[in-house]
Amino acid sequence: MPSVPPGDGQAPVPASQPPKRRAASRAKIFSQAPSPESRKLSPRAAQQLGSEPPDRHERIAYFTMEAGISHQIPTYAGGLGILAGDTLKSYADLHVPAVGVTLLNKNGYFYQVLDPQDRQLEEPVHWSPEDFMKLMEPRVSVQVEGRAVLLQAWQLLVHGADGYDLPVYFLDSDLEGNAPNDRHLTSMLYGGDRAYRLGQEIVLGVGGVRMLDALGYANLSKYHMNEGHAALLIAELLRKQAQNPASVSENDLEAVRRKCVFTTHTPVAAGHDVFDSALFSRMTGDFVPPLLLQKATMQGKVNMTLMGLNGSQYVNGVAKRHGETTREMFPEYRINSITNGIHPPSWASPAFSALFDAHIPGWRLDPFGLRYALSIPNDKIWGAHAESKHRLVDYINEHANVGFHPERFTIGFARRFTAYKRPDLVLYDVERLTQMAERVGDIQIVFAGKAHPQDEAGKSLIQRVLKISREASAREGRLKIAFLRNYDMQLSKLMVAGCDVWLNTPQAPREASGTSGMKAALNAVPHFSTLDGWWVEGHIEDVTGWSIGGKPVDADPDSPINFEADALDLYDKLEQNIVPTFYGKREKWIDIMRHCIAINASFFNTYRMAHQYIVNAYME
Numbered sequence: 001m002p003s004v005p006p007g008d009g010q011a012p013v014p015a016s017q018p019p020k021r022r023a024a025s026r027a028k029i030f031s032q033a034p035s036p037e038s039r040k041l042s043p044r045a046a047q048q049l050g051s052e053p054p055d056r057h058e059r060i061a062y063f064t065m066e067a068g069i070s071h072q073i074p075t076y077a078g079g080l081g082i083l084a085g086d087t088l089k090s091y092a093d094l095h096v097p098a099v100g101v102t103l104l105n106k107n108g109y110f111y112q113v114l115d116p117q118d119r120q121l122e123e124p125v126h127w128s129p130e131d132f133m134k135l136m137e138p139r140v141s142v143q144v145e146g147r148a149v150l151l152q153a154w155q156l157l158v159h160g161a162d163g164y165d166l167p168v169y170f171l172d173s174d175l176e177g178n179a180p181n182d183r184h185l186t187s188m189l190y191g192g193d194r195a196y197r198l199g200q201e202i203v204l205g206v207g208g209v210r211m212l213d214a215l216g217y218a219n220l221s222k223y224h225m226n227e228g229h230a231a232l233l234i235a236e237l238l239r240k241q242a243q244n245p246a247s248v249s250e251n252d253l254e255a256v257r258r259k260c261v262f263t264t265h266t267p268v269a270a271g272h273d274v275f276d277s278a279l280f281s282r283m284t285g286d287f288v289p290p291l292l293l294q295k296a297t298m299q300g301k302v303n304m305t306l307m308g309l310n311g312s313q314y315v316n317g318v319a320k321r322h323g324e325t326t327r328e329m330f331p332e333y334r335i336n337s338i339t340n341g342i343h344p345p346s347w348a349s350p351a352f353s354a355l356f357d358a359h360i361p362g363w364r365l366d367p368f369g370l371r372y373a374l375s376i377p378n379d380k381i382w383g384a385h386a387e388s389k390h391r392l393v394d395y396i397n398e399h400a401n402v403g404f405h406p407e408r409f410t411i412g413f414a415r416r417f418t419a420y421k422r423p424d425l426v427l428y429d430v431e432r433l434t435q436m437a438e439r440v441g442d443i444q445i446v447f448a449g450k451a452h453p454q455d456e457a458g459k460s461l462i463q464r465v466l467k468i469s470r471e472a473s474a475r476e477g478r479l480k481i482a483f484l485r486n487y488d489m490q491l492s493k494l495m496v497a498g499c500d501v502w503l504n505t506p507q508a509p510r511e512a513s514g515t516s517g518m519k520a521a522l523n524a525v526p527h528f529s530t531l532d533g534w535w536v537e538g539h540i541e542d543v544t545g546w547s548i549g550g551k552p553v554d555a556d557p558d559s560p561i562n563f564e565a566d567a568l569d570l571y572d573k574l575e576q577n578i579v580p581t582f583y584g585k586r587e588k589w590i591d592i593m594r595h596c597i598a599i600n601a602s603f604f605n606t607y608r609m610a611h612q613y614i615v616n617a618y619m620e
Contacts, residue, residue: 060098063230067102071489074108074125086343090606092160100168101208105189112486118466138214205232224261228304234311235288248289262312273304314617318513340513341605347519349497351387367605373597392498400482412499414448417458425505428567437478441583448487497523504529521600524593
């Protein structure tokens, strides 16, 4: 198996290596996460490892449309998939008895190419599942538009920190005997039309449950849906539960609810996955029991979030603020919140990993210990940051040729390019930015991100950034701007560690959580963001970073008034506080860096998140 480059934390286990058995008891797993000492295997247990077939001890099935486990396995598009990958890695580290289910996505999301007019073009991502995964024997079938679609599964083992392996199954419809269009159902992540998307959701939800049954997972007690893409698993569980699937009762639905956990990530009504009833009926036939279908239908459309809400005992948003927003959207449902996190070993740069190893032993399995970053000497923190920044600047100069310098103040912005994330907010008044750089110190801004293939506004924003970048380069002044193509996990790890400030400018309340700022905090990079998503919880002004704007000054969140007000506040804070502190008050700046680690990195991680899911969701 090829080695996995830095940036992925845990390398996938070679396909030839069988899953290893768990040493801890189930009771201990659900009562508390094992300590590093309790994770050590006895000699007898160690002798048994790798020699026995899977014992199918898993209790939790984690379903997700995308999973970002390694940049070499491009089955992710962005934050949703990265969160899923980080969650599964932490479950493996903590011995949480889980199994993952996702789609193979043989062509990935897409490889980003820019044409001579700076228009984003999308090309398939070429990769070989057999390099990382083992093809399993069972095959199952689902009905899509009346046709039988055969599915196979590839097994990837996520290798935990101390030898515990968590299996993830990637569903694949590219089989002989399937219709040509059906063979491509697991080819493109978020590709195709609405029928294609619904076909994928049938494969994930229905096919995923059937595949787990075929693989021998008979003792599952919880089915965790990471967004509504997998909500059709509720219909499959109902058909297994009821004696007569055509007449499912409230008692049947209640029995299934007790098995289901639903996490929603969408704070905007228009962003929830819905299908026209006619299309839904054509694609699924009479598969979904009438009781569930009725509860999931609103205004002639089948809403997959409503299906998840009605079929789950525990429902949560992904930040406290997002939980509030979701309760406002669906006031008749009980919606909790568990704030997202990141997997620290995957996102700490090599320099900070070494620093933490030296000063906070055990941080990889106990990130709560990162609060002791307050005792790390200033020169050590600055040295680790300088090393990380040099790596990023070298990459920028190699790929963008804009002449960045490692001693100059650098802002990073990287996420999906779409209108509500407002990537052009910092470019609202380029002339003022230019003058600011002349007055208070050099400013470098690096952008990265992809627009959804159907998001024309997002593609136009990429063109705008590139146009301004060239104009800044032509002036040869003290403001430099770069755009890096094909943003992925590997580039993300470089950027979150190598910038001096991490910028996030979503239009509130449209950020569900956001995790890139958490990755930056782990690498001592302060966050500069509108108060939305996780930043409502992580923000302490001048201690962990800075806020942009306040509440919208107009009833319409998209109003130009709000855009201008936030841009002006951004410029004021850069000019009057942030840039002068970076250049002129180094001790204060390093103190802010230290607090980013101690306060935010120690809390906003997937180990804490896993504990909350175990206690609040899985043990209900």
